[in-house]
Amino acid sequence: MNTLKDKIRSEGIVLSDQVLKVDAFLNHQIDPLLMKQIGHEFAERFKGQGITKIVTIEASGIAPAVMAGLELGIPVIFARKFQSLTLKNDLLISKVFSFTKQTESTIAISARHLTAADHVLVIDDFLANGHAAKALIDLIQQAGASISGLGIVIEKSFQDGRKLLESEGYRVESLARVKSLAGGEVEFLD
């Protein structure tokens, strides 16, 4: 998606070989028109699949997910993150380890909003090692729902997330695939 790649080139900041900061338009400040274009692109790639719900994770997944939900005409559920969480009725729970923060957190979705009748599109802002995506998939599987695929805004293709997800049979559609951040430069695949 060229609009997104241009935005990454012009406003993304390479903090290290591993870290791309996009808080000017995605992670902190949000460009609503770009989110609409991203939502449209996800809808184009996943339309006609019988998707009934989008599942994402707070906070940065919400904007692209809601725009995709608007295009597809379906609800969005965002998983909540907790530092700790006592078990509650009706909550599906999974764990996710953050490499960036070196902490484990708990994520949860209400079982009332996701059922075995649902066919789900997972949307997230980043795909790196795939830990967050795997935790979302775990929640969806606990609900007995099926998964159409994963829509990712920015994929760090030099990490193992895509390989891991594809090896388990999941379709991954990433709108920008970053091959390398070496030397402070963003290099894309394709």
Added chain:
Amino acid sequence: MNTLKDKIRSEGIVLSDQVLKVDAFLNHQIDPLLMKQIGHEFAERFKGQGITKIVTIEASGIAPAVMAGLELGIPVIFARKFQSLTLKNDLLISKVFSFTKQTESTIAISARHLTAADHVLVIDDFLANGHAAKALIDLIQQAGASISGLGIVIEKSFQDGRKLLESEGYRVESLARVKSLAGGEVEFLD
């Protein structure tokens, strides 16, 4: 806003005289079309005011704020919440006490994205005692930016938030004003 009131009546759950649960369409599961209508309504009420940025707080403020930002053609910044936060360069920081959770948290915005040249619309999902709104106003004032007003999706009019904000001269536009939750029934003002 009648569409919103109808949605609250049909899908909101009154948990107590103080607590209205709207996680079926706003706080956990999100209805994207309703968010678009909410964004349109905020834009109608605040257009022509020279607003340059919307400021909201993660996570539930993001969807209505991004839709309003799309309508007004301006960026959205969402304040991040932290349980604790070591001081960092370029971060504006404030504290907010949550009555619901009985905990104090820190919220922050990057000073790079908000300047004295900005004229800000604050958007949030709920207005109760006004603590979160006041913390957002504090951040905006630290940046030296001016404030056009506050757009609230659901106001608990039986709590003091609006009175507090209006006493300090701020314009408050709430799309649904809940007068009472007594007896398990939602009663609206107007």
